[in-house]
Amino acid sequence: MARSMRRVAVVGAGLSLFMRRALETGKELSYYAASQALQSAGLRRQDVQAVVMASGPDAFDGVHMKGEYLSDGAGGWRKPYLRAYVGGGSGVFSIISGWSLVASGLFDVVLVVAEEKMSPTQPHPQAAFISIFDHTIERPLGPNLLWIFALEQNRYMHAYGIRNEEIALVSVKNKRNALDHPAAQIAAELTPEQVLASEVVAWPVHRLMVSPVSDGAAAIVLAAEEVAKRITAQPVWVEGVGWALDTSYWGNRDLAYPRYVEDAARMAYKMAGITEPRRQIHVAEPYDPFAYKELHHLEGLLLADRGKAPEDLARGRFNRDGELPSCPSGGLLGVGNPIAAAGLMKICELFWQLRGEAGKRQVHNNPKRGLAQAWGDLMQIGTVVVVGV
Template identity: 35%
Template sequence: MAKHRGAGGRVAICAVAQTKFERDKWQVRFQGMLWEVVEKVLRQTGLQFGAGGIEAAVTVSDDVFDARTISDGAITDVVGAHHQSEEKVAADGAQGVYYAAATILSNHHDIVLLAGHCKESQSASRNQITHLAFDPFYTRPVGLDYVAAAALQAQAYMARTGVTEAQLADVVVRSRKWARENPVAQETAAVTREQALAAPMLAAPIRQSFMYPVSDGAIAMILASEERAAELTDRPVWITGLGNCYDSFFLGERDLAGNFSLERAAKKAYEMAGVTHPTDAFEVVEIADQYAHQQPQYAEGLALCPARQGAKWLADGGPEKQHVNRSGGMLAGNPLILGGMARVAEAVIQLRGEAGSRQVPGAKRALAHGATGPAGQLQTVVVLEN
């Protein structure tokens, strides 16, 4: 892979703001929701839009979730894009981080606003939306949506590794415990293993409690070149590793119990960051666990534990030891396409030492992960350091 970071230097995340994530923000349009966080990052950095300030916006949204063609046209007002650049990444927000960093590494921009929004509550059903991700002739007629795809993935993964339903329930219990320490988290009510296991079955083995909840929210970040970062913050967080990778489309062609695309994405990001021993390289790990089984599965893909050892990793307290998802993770609630962006946001908050009661003391390096598509077809990995 190319290793050319000469004139472009490094990219820093200099400010982060998140709305509280909620089941139904019916009181605001998505524009209002997004402005709440954009205004915060403007205040944190003292920046204004225009030459010498924020030169460009990279946004994250999805036309089907917004029920609007070119839905980024609806947010130019709030991302300062009048007579400025705005480019929309229509995938998980970690992909937005990936692309926004590239616009700075290329030396095209110095300071970029990254802004993502989604209101899952707007549609009658998220499953109707993700059903549309399947081809109209072969996989739509059998009723696939992302929950059904994740259920097939969970079955395959649990069969291969022996991860049990009770272990998945414990992942949820732990998510709720940490979510209570995160002021923006959505699902903070304590649950017991028994309660999690009694939740309605959505698509076996995925119970309602094992799936991220319907969620509305927005996230904004300021990314800057090394030359400009110092003006904006005394606690820059550096993006030191980036990687992403697609798997194939048809679920039957994929090793659903494995991590084909995540392993490749992680390898790239680790090479770029100089990470050689991922098991002990990170003080903070944020995994986009849209479904409970994905936490151990993706931990394997990220090489936080050996392949096929997810059950043992859970049994040995791996998530707690490696500080996985102190934010509460996706299971505590983020809109689907902001999952990876929220993970990056938490990593930045931890590396800035601003995580309050969930702070990992002395955190130096963090791993953030995002996933897009059915059963995590596209995987994104970001390494961050302070």
């Protein structure tokens, strides 16, 4: 990595509540999160030199150029402004985009905001995803987004002999963790039997293995080293970033293992000087839009052996008091999944965890370094950020 890059820290974080349907517009939700992030850093909008905004498909809102529409709520008025958009990976990609603006020396203080308002799409936001499928050879088959996840989960289970009971434990853990999150939309105390008793939406996926439809926003403030040290006594440093895309011919790759997540993780680990991720990462927020995805991603991140993440989960390794707490926030399955905002919520969680400010959610291993990861685009991107104190 180029030596000329500057150190960058997260110095503030904010969220709105995550809700199935919010009265607020996307701009208003963005304002809640952005103003709270600024307030937590003791900054005003005038102190921000540039704004990065992340939001998912324009089709959810029926608003083309959604990033520009949201700009006022993100604090972007008369500032250099940039939308980061890589589908579900957008939330984690937004901090990577903001980091590059500060690390390059272009700006000292950048506000990063992520928003999603999925509720406008009728009859259901899933319908907006029809247009991610190839218009000639996939759409005529009547595909839906659940297919992708269900097909991948079945391949993952088949490749390693994993049972659905083991995957249901992800929903149990994350929905329970979310009971302690003030933004949470669908926190619950459940048993694996209850997860498997929920209806099959697309076997092997049951309803309680799927993250909900959500409205919400998240924001962070990034600052260059010298500025960060003036703003806070507890900066959370961005130590490594990585992202990579696999082919858009998603049926032409190994569905049991996310190689592109490994590529992204290796890039971030190299930058962060991490040689033994399982010892050097103390808290993780992998992307969990579906229950199996958290396990799939932990393996791609090299934080578990291939096909062995379910065993690690069952023996408590990923609990808040475990060796590697995973999704202590409650994740997308518990807090909710306003898509871009859910990814940045994971960065907010690491910010609070590494500063010892996570309250009832605080993990027990006194973490010094954390990792967040998201997934998206056309089922093909991994985005990874490593932060530390």
